[in-house]
Amino acid sequence: MCRSVTVGLSAVILCLTAAASGCTSMGVEPWERDVLAKEEMQLTTDPVEAGIDDHIYFSKEASSGGRGFGGGGCGCN
Amino acid sequence: MSKQNSRSIAASLATAACSLLGTSTVSPVQAQEEPGWDFNTALLYYGESDGRVQDFSLNVLANRAFVDDRILSLGLTVDSLTGATPSGALPFDGPQTFTRPSGKAVYTTSANEIPLDDSFLDTRVALTAGWAQPFARLYTFNAGVSASKEYDYVHIGGNAGLSRDFNKRNTTLSLGLAYAQDSLNPEGGTPVPLSPMLDVGDLSNRIGDQDKDVVDVVLGLTQVVNRNLLFQFNYSLSQSSGYLNDPFKFLSLVDPVSGDPVGHTPAPGVSGPSHEYRFESRPDERTKHSVYGQAKYYMSGKVLDLSYRYMTDDWEIDSHTLDARYRWPFGDKRYLEPHVRWYTQTAADFYRISLVDGAAPLEFASADYRLGEFDAITVGMKYGWKTRSDNEMSVRLEYYMQDGTAPSDQIIGNQAGRELYPDLDAIIAQFSYRF
Structure with a gap:
């Protein structure tokens, strides 16, 4: 892994840590999670559909990943 | 706990544990689950217009929840692919003949049509397995493996992830x-990269x-x-190395003045390409x-889901993706979900619509339309409902369209006015059943 990538990763880790520190004023109490526990409020509501979409766009565009791993996995045309 | 809530937890953890393409991030929502399988x-059906790629696909993701929020996920995908795909060659006002990728035969495309390689036929089987479990109160660990097999392509992979909750599990x-x-x-x-297409049998x-x-x-x-x-918020780094070509893609070698493909004469008694x-x-x-x-x-019951991705790479491709879904329930058991996605990318720095005869040789060149500059839009609608037994069904129909641009500084002579970029129109139709 080249040096610029290492530096970039370190910067991102720092930013995430700083962001996490700044997030302590946000949030809810455990008994206020009724809405967040709903199925439609999960970040990925339908993992199969998300996988299908990722596969289609991975096959037809030059970008992949973001939500998760970009990975390999097919010789798609 | 209701079956729905159990399913909700399983679904959110499944993404972390199972799919190679799924997220490694575990939902911040934590709860005790009810042991049992969830399918x-x-x-x-994915179908492109003009006889291009058609895909029928069966997808199954099975999650088994155990006590203490441990989740086993097993996935199976079977794709049946047929149809034709742009080869990279430019259209021309005469027919063009190409040697098939196998080197055993030729095929011919009509004048003024973007050449498509119609020898595309494959079945893909993909398997995934994943495990996720919490430990030390605030941590969750997940690991998974994946494998897929096509006629001419094999993939194996592994993934692992670790997450930690902070701030009353809000972060x-x-x-x-x-x-x-x-x-x-x-x-x-x-x-061999940049080698010429040869006659049949060579x-x-x-x-x-x-x-x-x-990685x-x-x-x-x-x-x-x-x-x-x-x-x-995610940051992703992806490094690929090795043979990154598409072995079925090639470029036309064109005349520096007319822009027409340079002719090729096969050896006597042998079939072969009509041009270089x-x-x-x-x-x-x-x-x-x-x-x-x-x-x-x-x-108030409706859910807005917005996402944005920016990607940049050392092939000089930059892309932006905006995605919006709006889940709109009516009654207790039904909902509609309109979906819009907008995508744009710049071309790879080695993207070429053709190679010019007599010009200085290039180290890298590709006419693969997926490495060109284009915009894409997806619009769709999903309708979901619950059955009497509280299982979920949904249907969705989406339209996907790519609109690309050939770089104007690469257009030579007669190429002007021809369709140089293979735009794409596709339908995505899906039926889902969760039980």
Whole structure:
């Protein structure tokens, strides 16, 4: 892994840590999670559909990943 | 706990544990689950216009929840692919003949049509397995493996992730790692980059099986803002190395004045290409960086899901993706979900619509339309409902359209006025059943 990538990763880790520190004023109490526990409020509501979409766009565009791993996995045309 | 809530937890953890393409980030919502299997199945039809790629796909994701929030996920996908795909050659006002990728026969395309390679026929089987479990109160660990097999392509991969909750579990930091090793073994062998398309039976420009490795790192932050709003932010690094070409893509070799393809005469008594074509050549390394943000907002029963991704790589491709879904329930058991996605990318720095005869040789060149400059839009609608037994069904229909542009500084002579970029129109139809 080249040096610029290492530096970039370190910067991102720092930013995430700083962001996490700044997030302590946000949030809810455990008994206020009724809405967040709903199925439609999960970040990925339908993992199969998300996988299908990722596969289609991975096959037809030059970008992949973001939500998760970009990975390999097919010789798609 | 109701079956629905159990399913909700399983679904959110499944994404972390199972799919190679799934997120490594665990939902901030935690609860005790009810042991049992949950099956998430889908039948998909993906069809491109003009006789291009058609895919029928069966997808099954089975999640088994155990006590203490431990989740086992097993996935199966079977794709049946047929149809034709743009080869990279330019259209021309006469017919063009090409040697098939196997090197055993030829096919001919009509005048003034973007040449499509119609020898595309494959069945792909993909398997995934994953495990996720909490430990030390605030941590969750997940690991998974994946494998897929096509006629001429094999993939194996593994992934692992760790997440930690902070701030009364309102904040989650996660790290995911994935490694994939893919092997290409096309019939007739992989072509030497930039070598000419040869006559039938001549495989002297073919080399043996080729490999590529992909390493992915994903760092994630998930934050609950209030009762109705949460967001996720990811940074992803992806490094690919090895044979990154598409062995079926090539470029036309064109006259520097007319822009028409240079003719080729096959050896006596042998079939072969009508013009000169060169197999594509991509760098053997690629590093991609992505940032991804997603927000989910609950509004009196309706849910807005917005996401944005920016990607940049050392092939000089930059892309932006905006995605919006709006889940609109009516009654207790039904909902509609309109979906809009907008995508744009710049071209790779080695993207060429053709190679010019007599020009200085290039180290890298590809006419693969997926490496060109284009915009894409997806619009769709999903309708979901619950059955009497409280299982879920949904249908969705989407339209996907790509609109690309050939670089004006690469257009030569007669090429002006011809359709140089293979635009794409496709339908996505899906039926899902969760039980």
